[in-house]
Amino acid sequence: MSKDLWKVGVKWREKRPEGTIRHSQIITTYGPGALVDFVDDAAIVAGLSWWAKGEQITEDRLLAMLSKEPDFRNVKLHAPPASGRELESPDRKWIKAFRFPEWFICQNEHCWEDGGLAPRKDGAKPRRLLRINQLDGTGHKCKGGKGKASKVQPVRFTRACPAGHLDDIAWIDLAHLRRKEADPCRRPILWIDEAAASGDLDDVRLSCTGCGATIRMSYATRRMVEDHPPLGYCDGRRPWLGTDEKVECKAPMRFLLRSASHAYFSVPASVIHIPDRDAAMREKVTSVHDTIKGADDADDVRFFRKKVEAVRVALEGMSDDAVFAEILRRREGQTVARKKIKQAELEVLLAGDESQNNERFALKNVPLPKHRKGILSRIGKVVLLPRLTEVRALCGFTRFEQRTTDIDGELDIGAEVARLDEPVTWLPAVENPGEGFFFSLDESALLAWLRDKPGVEARDRLIKAGFKAWQEQRDDRKKAKDDFANVRYVLLHSLAHLLITAVSLECGYSASSIRERIYAGAGGSGILLYTASPGAEGSLGGLVEVGRHLERYLAQALDLGRLCSNDPVCAAHLPDHEVGGGDRYLEGASCHGCLLISEPSCERMNLYLDRTLVVGTVESSDAAFFEGV
Template sequence: MSKPTTAPVGTVRPSQLLWTYGPGALVDLPNLSVVTMGLDLWRESLCEVLDEPRLLAAVRRSLGPQVERLRKPPVAEDDADPFSAEAHQGVPVRPFPRWLRCVRCGLLAEYDSGLFDLDPDPFRPERTSFVHTNCDKGKKSDAVPARFLLACGHGHLDDFPWHWFVHGGPSACRGTLRFFERGASLQTENLWVRCDECESAKSLAHAFGEEGRRALPACRGRHPHLDRYDSDCEARPRAVVLGATNAWFPVTLSALAIPLAEDRLGQFVQDAWEDLKEADDVGELKGVLKTLRKRGRYPVLDEVTPEDVWSAMERERSGAGGAEPDGVTESDMKRPEWTVLTSPSSSSAWPHFLSERVAVPAGFEAFLSEVSLVKRLREVNALLGFSRIDSPEEIRDISAHERIASLTADPPRWVPASEVHGEGVFLRFDERTLRAWEGWSAVGERDERLRRGHRGWRTSRELPPEANYPGVRFAMLHTLSHLLIREFALECGYGAASIRERIYAEDDPSDPMAGILLYTAAPDSDGTLGGLVELGKPENLGRIMIQALRRARICSSDPLCSEHDPGQDRSLHAAACHACNFVAETSCERGNRYLDRALLVPTFECSTAAFFGSL
């Protein structure tokens, strides 16, 4: 699947192509390092269509109306003959970085220089490697990727300029380069590069920090996943180590699949609108419905006729059946979910969503207005692009931001997506209690402390300093969500990294939101096993919330944790750290930002801003 050969070189899970190894990302295999190529080189016919009209509409708002579909990444057959065409189905990759190092003689050169050969293993793709066939110190010595690269904040990635670095700038010398070590440790000051011809040598310690910025050349605007160079990049590149987590950050959108229509037929028309709208009459519609029946995703098709569907489509076109899917914007993703989650009636007839309202735990009646057990849910995620060096703050900032790299050379016609099925617990907070708490002077002081950190963090990244601050309401809900994730993980048996959050926080007086959805999900169609729903029952949830709040009062890093001021170090959290409140970033909506234990319970440093202080 890579050039210059088409040999399989390894495997990753389909979900990893959204969160870890998407287009532009480096996959560090046992013997190789490869870059995942752009969607232009993916075989679209191998990528199954994923239906979720709300998410597709939001993707179009970000990337343009030319986006036709959401598609799942391709999946190769596990038991395919390694010499057959089926064994070569998958995602195209290419060796990157292009520079390799012989582990015996230290030769440093590009993989296509003629000094290295690819040694594929069709039966064990993970053993495919490059070898230095004519090494002076041993026949067929292994060649491994050079562990240093250049990256910039505008999404560009390039090979490390080894000749430039060794010779201190442009040089006519093109002697053979050698990589060697001095000293027992592998710190950068002990890693050296030498030119055999002019005997210039330099330590890799000079490639980092302020000295590295002066020693490295300007960014060439390279996108290796697109085989393209941008000509106008003014960002200063920096050296990064192969495998560094800041080399690729996914930019994603997610949505819960929720019922948006009152009847099953109307919901089916909205869900399958991208397929149905191509039919010009009932005759063509029959063929479309036949194809949809084969997919097996819409049980309602066994109960309706083509004429019924056509009538529902006419109502949809005229506006009588609700808003067009394309009218949904990215900023509105959570509002329909909030409406469904807080609805008194449960949508038990819909295959992807089922909730049941239960009593509020004893003692929490003043804080919570309702609790719902979401026994069935489906979440769909789409990959829009990626960034390097700095993670994108939030989707509203990046829709047209120059620092977000594209997945394709031209505007994309489709984007990768994945779906997960699971269960969860939804908590809705009492609006009157929450508004009274927001009016406390101590809460205002904590709010201003977080706001100062927000301004400093964004200013240091050349972003508008006041934009997109989520507010103290979000910070309180977010902090409680993390405490419950950690506590649920201890009780239900799921790993903390498998429990996710969705925070609904909006202080608009006319239409406020204040709620938390904690859910766990799996990529198979059966979802998860019900352990999280069991913990949402009143007799369990009250005990768990009390345990979580008690643990939050004292952190093992106190008093440093409770006294942390985000305004001083331009961070985005106050009284929070890995010991008490941080969770896996795959679980968190904001990458462990906007957290403060003092908004929930009394701490060493602040005892007057606690929402649950009277509990």
């Protein structure tokens, strides 16, 4: 296969593009397999073989995590291509897209009458539904192939499966699905009749004038009809790869609106670039390994420090036990143990070692009073990050249901995520500089809250019951894990949302430009709020200033949580714990008036939220972590 497929069919000098896309949007919204609307057409973004590559990005921690997946063992990271506005530039690079869907609706509202059919008694204005090979050039000549061609628009309905496979609806089969005559339609002529302006699928009819068959489009949205999906079973078609090669799937196909929010869920993986203290230690041990490799214990390492000046200088700042553990690892031929993504980040943030600062990462500790009172009595550590870099890569995508990393930031995608290419040799990634602040909750205060607050255990049971109900109504119920369904995570997540709303009023960033990173694993509990926005807005310094006055902003956040504009209804809400009892299985007291924020800012799509765990509300105060401060 050619290495420059992105050049195939490119019309270099004909017209300017209809729009532009930022690199960060490519990772989240417009990656391979995404459906894109243009002015008079629609397309699907092509797979990575059809992309020009940008500069290579190096991030060892992210690559090490991705290497767990068999398809990503030798993968590299590249930025998406960057193009200037000069159309004649020979260095101009592109991302290809293919036309999809291949069915179109005539835009002439008189198409029915122009085709020689009697006006409808109900006043409806059906329009022809045509495949691309039935078009007259780029339009439809409604008068039997005569006259001027009317404009056509891509049909807004298609079908897909949760694994991301996509295909046109088999329109002829669907139109005749309920036809009971034994003889098939010999000359299908399809029409779409949108009887009402609302767009409700009950008011959209698909009909055939070849045999008189008709069906409402709402019928296509049913999962099963007499044990069969009305849209058929998936045959593994992947039109974004630009080939007719299919994979085995056989999942029931679902009805999909091209512009629906669940038509494309990117599966990203991200890390905060941090100095690898263990790597630095291994490098220093390597420099004197020939001298110290015969050490039998930590006391021998201490002896070498005392007697050999080069060893003392190289190993300064490292413990004898850590150095001997590294010697022993090499002696026994063991591989370097990889720490989980968020575990490694949390260790660096809690250690607060300012000597590890570099051009991509810098931290500064905020001294806290020894005897803390009020809100600060619940805080363990505050760290300012005047400089940080987030590296985010696109690893795949799904439709209908999102797949994300686990509570430690690790990715496990398996076969349930659509591939970006065949085979995958590189992944699109972005490197976003920014700034922010981190704070941890005091572990002793957390343990006391879990132990002494009477409502915490009851709330925990409700959250877990809601998760089980949510899991039962999912197609991949066996894949969903309850990592996030616990009160510790929900507390941290809800507090982060309140704080984002509070600080966005003064810090210089919009709320959608601030991103959260929740640490709730075995290593500790903390929140990192940072901005990783492209351009100058990502380095204003406003979040660092917030971190210096964290107590004041936490007080504002807690005030926002105590009373919601939708109280008492919001405060009384509990996670739905029965399938069919509702559709908010993973949220307690939360709504758009208090906790819900811009989804790009949230790492869990505005799920696992409950302000009752943060602060007392008009309904309850027996589970609030910050009650009484």
